[in-house]
Amino acid sequence: xxxxxxxxxxxxxxxxxxxxxxxxxxxxxxxxxxxxxxxxxxxxxxxxxxxxxxxxxxxxxxxxxxxxxxxxxxxxxxxxxxxxxxxxxxxxxxxxxxxxxxxxxxxxxxxxxxxxxxxxxxxxxxxxxxxxxxxxxxxxxxxxxxxxxxxxxxxxxxxxxxxxxxxxxxxxxxxxxxxxxxxxxxxxxxxxxxxxxxxxxxxxxxxxxxxxxxxxxxxxxxxxxxxxxxxxxxxxxxxxxxxxxxxxxxxxxxxx
Amino acid sequence: xxxxxxxxxxxxxxxxxxxxxxxxxxxxxxxxxxxxxxxxxxxxxxxxxxxxxxxxxxxxxxxxxxxxxxxxxxxxxxxxxxxxxxxxxxxxxxxxxxxxxxxxxxxxxxxxxxxxxxxxxxxxxxxxxx
Numbered sequence: 068x069x070x071x072x073x074x075x076x077x078x079x080x081x082x083x084x085x086x087x088x089x090x091x092x093x094x095x096x097x098x099x100x101x102x103x104x105x106x107x108x109x110x111x112x113x114x115x116x117x118x119x120x121x122x123x124x125x126x127x128x129x130x131x132x133x134x135x136x137x138x139x140x141x142x143x144x145x146x147x148x149x150x151x152x153x154x155x156x157x158x159x160x161x162x163x164x165x166x167x168x169x170x171x172x173x174x175x176x177x178x179x180x181x182x183x184x185x186x187x188x189x190x191x192x193x194x195x196x197x198x199x200x201x202x203x204x205x206x207x208x209x210x211x212x213x214x215x216x217x218x219x220x221x222x223x224x225x226x227x228x229x230x231x232x233x234x235x236x237x238x239x240x241x242x243x244x245x246x247x248x249x250x251x252x253x254x255x256x257x258x259x260x261x262x263x264x265x266x267x268x269x270x271x272x273x274x275x276x277x278x279x280x281x282x283x284x285x286x287x288x289x290x291x292x293x294x295x296x297x298x299x300x301x302x303x304x305x306x307x308x309x310x311x312x313x314x315x316x317x318x319x320x321x322x323x
Numbered sequence: 324x325x326x327x328x329x330x331x332x333x334x335x336x337x338x339x340x341x342x343x344x345x346x347x348x349x350x351x352x353x354x355x356x357x358x359x360x361x362x363x364x365x366x367x368x369x370x371x372x373x374x375x376x377x378x379x380x381x382x383x384x385x386x387x388x389x390x391x392x393x394x395x396x397x398x399x400x401x402x403x404x405x406x407x408x409x410x411x412x413x414x415x416x417x418x419x420x421x422x423x424x425x426x427x428x429x430x431x432x433x434x435x436x437x438x439x440x441x442x443x444x445x446x447x448x449x450x451x452x453x
Binding site: 243247249281282285286289296300301 | 418421422425426427
């Protein structure tokens with residue numbers, strides 16, 4: 068009789084304890100203390116008799132995602148994505164954050180959110196032509212509009228500009244500081260060569276001319292390279308901007 | 324004079340082939356050793372001349388002006404690495420790097436350059452590898 072009573076009391080106590088843990092996990096989550104939330108959630112998962120596996124795994128995935136551990140988050144979402152819609156949405160987000168666009172393209176989206184993420188992935192993969200809007204969703208259209216605003220710089224124009232006026236190619240690629248500095252690296256030896264020509268010092272004149280030539284070639288290469296990396300760099304910046312923004316597409320789904 | 328250049332050339336060449344130490348320990352701790360490239364380097368005397376000149380600059384000229392580069396690895400180390408990695412195109416890349424080495428570089432952090440490193444004597448330097 069005594070034993071049964073003790074077992075009963077222990078069961079009741081454990082239920083109370085785990086219920087408190089769940090609430091405590093939620094509290095920690097709201098406090099952005101993801102490390103301890105993970106501990107609490109794992110404790111619940113390990114110790115309770117019938118744990119809500121899908122929800123706990125989804126929450127664990129969300130915690131890892133918030134922590135920046137995308138690989139572990141992907142593992143959790145991948146495990147339950149076929150049985151839980153929230154996890155499936157989060158799986159899409161995790162793939163997008165890791166730039167695993169190929170994997171996204173191979174999965175058939177099940178709802179609007181997943182479709183929108185797929186559209187944005189296609190946008191960053193360069194699959195849409197300029198001013199092409201595949202959906203009427205406001206947020207997606209906003210992202211598309213801003214993306215289309217990113218300019219592309221032509222390498223040939225940059226080289227031509229630099230060939231005419233050294234530094235102009237870098238100006239064209241919005242690198243004013245580099246443009247001014249590279250212009251001065253060419254102008255100074257050019258003036259020096261003229262000066263040595265004027266005082267008839269031929270060895271120094273040839274030295275200054277070669278220096279001008281070397282920096283001129285470097286300037287052409289620099290202009291070409293600046294134009295080449297302009298779009299990828301700005302695209303990457305915009306990517307970082309949208310994943311850290313408040314767009315509902317990139318907000319994870321979860322429930323305690 | 325010729326003997327001096329010959330001796331210094333031999334010393335520099337021996338260093339160039341086997342190891343390249345950074346100018347400053349704070350600058351970078353990376354050692355630019357590439358076994359595959361070093362095998363082909365012995366046959367390419369043009370690049371050896373370039374690398375020896377860089378070594379000469381690092382040993383005898385650079386210490387006089389101190390740590391002035393805005394980047395890590397420094398421009399001479401970048402040149403060394405670029406030539407070893409890309410051959411003649413490395414020379415072009417290095418001239419471009421010299422033209423990029425100005426104070427405006429800090430404006431482009433996170434846009435064109437990913438990271439920076441803190442140094443004792445010169446605040447932070449932008450990391451830019453060839």
